[in-house]
Amino acid sequence: MSEDTIARARLGTDGPLVGVQGLGCMGMSEFYGHTDESAARETLEAALDAGVTLFDTADMYGRGANEEFLAPFLGAHRDRITIATKFAIARGEDDQFRGVRNDPAYIRQAVEGSLRRLKTEVIDLYYMHRRDPAVPLAESVGAMAELVRRGLVRQLGLSEVTGAELREAHAVHPIAALQSEWSLFSRDVERSAVGAAAELGVAFVPYSPLGRGFLTGSFRAGAVSDGDFRADLPRFSGANAETNEALLEPVRRIAKAHGATLAQVALAWVQQRAEVHGLVAVVPIPGTRKPERLRENVAATRLTLSPAELALLEPIAGQVAGERYPDMSSTSAARE
Template sequence: MKTRMLGELEVSILGLGCMGMSDFYSGRDEEESIRTIHRSLELGVSFFDTAADYGIGKNEELLGKVLKGHRHEAVIATKFGIVRGADDAFLGANGRPEYIKSSCEASLRRLGTDYIDLYYQHRVDPDTPIEETVGAMSDLVREGKVRYIGLSEAAPATIRRANTVHPVTALQTEYSLWSREVEDEILPTCRELGIGFVAYSPLGRGFLTGQIQKFEDLAEDDYRRFSPRFQGGHFQKNLDLVAKIREIAKEKGCEPSQLALSWLIAQGENIVPIPGTKRRKYLEQNVGALDIMLTETELALIEEALPKGTASGERYPETAMKGVNL
C-alpha cells in the first residue's frame, strides 16, 4: 500500500470512511462492517475516519472494538464539534475549550485508546474564536491525548488563523468530480501552508459509482433523500453527468468508482480520499482504483465530461450549508 503525508502524519494513500456503518445510510450490518474493517487492515488501508457524531458515539465504539489488538496498525482520525440531542436532532456546532476536552475524553473511552492520531473540529463554531478552539486542541497535543489536529469544512481565512496557533495537519472537506469548489481557494491555501487535504465523499455519496439510477433506489431512512442533488430535476441532470463517467470507465476497463478515485488521487500529492463503505466488496473495488493510471488524454476527457461547477444542486440542504466554509 502506498502512503502519503498529511503534514507530518503518514497515512495510507486511501482511507476508509466509517460513518455509514453506524449512521445516515440504510442497510447497516454490524458483522459485515467488522469484517470490512478487518479486510481493510489486510489490504493496507489503515487510515480510519470516524466522529463522535456518527451514531452518537456508536461508530467510535465499533471501530474501537474492531481495532482492539490492532491499534499499532491503524491511524485513527475522529472529530468533535457537531452536537446532537438524544432524539438525533442537530443542535449546532460547539468549539468551546471545555467542550473539546470533555469530548476528547469521551472519544478516547469509546475508541478504547489513550491517544487519537488526528483530531478534527468537525464544523467551525461561529460563536467561538478559532484561536480559542485550536488553543484547546493544542493542549490535548501537549497532554499526549492527540498527535495531530485538523479542521473540517473551514474557510481559507479560518485555516490561516488556526495555523498560527498550532500547526494544522489536515483539512477535511468534500471533494469529488461533482464537488470541486475547494480547487478555487481552499486547496491552494492548504498547499501553501503544507497542510494535507482529506477528501470525504469522494464518490459523491455513492452517486459516482453509477449504482443509483432512480430516487426510489434510496431507502426511506437514507439521508440522501434530503440532499438537493438527489432530488427532482437535479437528480436527472446529475445522472446524465454520471452516464458520461460510466462511458469513460467502460472504455478504460474499470468501474466508475475506480475512475473517480483515480482522478482524485491524480489531483495532488497532498490529497487522501476516504471513500466510505460498509461492505468488503466495495472496499476491494475502491482499493482497485490504485491500479488505475490515467493518462493526460483521459484526464482531459474527464475534465470535459465533468468540468468544475456542472453538478446540479447544493451539497447539503440549506440549513446544513450554513455550517460549511466558515
C-alpha cells in the same frame, strides 16, 4: 510493498504515514440505512489487509455508536491503525442536532468522550468537524493544541474551513490534515482551501469522494431506502437527479476504456489532485460497508488517468444540479 497493498502518504509535514486511501466509517452506524454488522467488521479487516490504515469516524456518528463499534478493531490492531475522529456537531439525547460547538470547555469534554468510547489512550488525528464563526478560531485551535501537549491527541485536523481559516489555525498550531468534500461533483474547496493546504504542507482528506454514491452509477431516483439521509439531499431528488445522472456519461466512457468501474475512475481523479495542485498528499476516505466494494475502491489507487481523460472530466462539477446539503451554512463554501 506487495501488488495487493496500496502506497503510503504522509499526513502533513511530520504526521503519520498512512495508506494513500482511507476508510470513512460513518455509514457503518447510520445515515445510509440498515447495516450488516458482520459485513462491516469484515470490511474493516479487508481494509487493513489491503494497506488502508486511516480509519475515520466522529463523535456524532450514531451519537458515539460508531466510535464504540470501532473500539474492538482498534484495540486488536492499535499499532497498525491511524484513528481519526471529530468533534463539534452536538446532538441531543433524542438524536436531534443541537448545533456546532467549538468552545474550549466543549472540546475538553468531547475528547474525553471519544477516548472513552474508542477505548484508547490517544487519538491519532483529531478534527474540528465544523466551524462555529462565533468562537474565535485561535481560541478553539489553542484548546486543541493543549490536547496535544497533554498527550491525548497526536495531530490536529480541520474540516470544512476556508483557505484563510486554515492559515489562521496553522499559525496557532500545525494542522496535519484538512478534510472537506471533494469529488468530480464537488469542487468548491478549490476556491481557496486547496491552495492554502498546498502552501502550508497540509494533507487533504476528501470525504464523499464518490459523491455519496452518485458517482458509482448505482443510484436511481426514488430508490433510496428507509433511514437513508440522501433522500433529503438536493442532488438526489427529482429533476436534479436526472440532470446529474446524465453527467456520468464521460465517466462511463473512461471506465469502459480502462476496464474499470465508475467508482474507480472517480477515485483516481481525486487521487491525482495531489499532483495537479501540488499537495503534499491527498488521502480520500470513501465509505463502504462491504468487503468487495472496499477492494474495488482500493484498486483505484493503481489507476492513472491521462491528461485527455482529465480534461474530459473537467467540466462536470460546473454542471451539477443542486447543492451538497439542503443547508450549506456550516460548509466552507458559505464563508468564502
